[in-house]
Amino acid sequence: MVAEFGQYLAVLAVLGYALAHALLEAVIAVAVLTLWHMLRRAPGGARGLIAYYTGRATEFDTRRMRAQGRLAQAGVAAASVALVAAMAAALAGSSGRAHPAGGQDGRG
Numbered sequence: 001m002v003a004e005f006g007q008y009l010a011v012l013a014v015l016g017y018a019l020a021h022a023l024l025e026a027v028i029a030v031a032v033l034t035l036w037h038m039l040r041r042a043p044g045g046a047r048g049l050i051a052y053y054t055g056r057a058t059e060f061d062t063r064r065m066r067a068q069g070r071l072a073q074a075g076v077a078a079a080s081v082a083l084v085a086a087m088a089a090a091l092a093g094s095s096g097r098a099h100p101a102g103g104q105d106g107r108g
Contacts, residue, residue, distance in 0.1 A: 024090045031083035038076050045069065 018026035048065045051057040057065070 024086050024093070027082055027086040028090070031079040031086065034075060034079035035083070038072055038079070041072065045072070 015026065015030070018029070045065070045068065048057065048061065048068075052062060052065065
């Protein structure tokens, strides 16, 4: 339990550092990891739906599935919006920079 708490603190420290020094990249990384986590949880939701439609789910299971579904929907929506906004901001920020070769088209 203590080791797990230490891991959480380490992750929070790295996230705090990343947010302070590379905001857009950190937001993109967190959004992608959130989407990945939600997609990994999808098979568990499918098992719940199968139990619901076959009549094996209790009323408690049904309420729990609805609450988890709303949470997953909100998480995916928020992560998607954050990802698109951060990528758009990164693209807008990089479009005004000069290319290393000197010119905008890279020919010097």
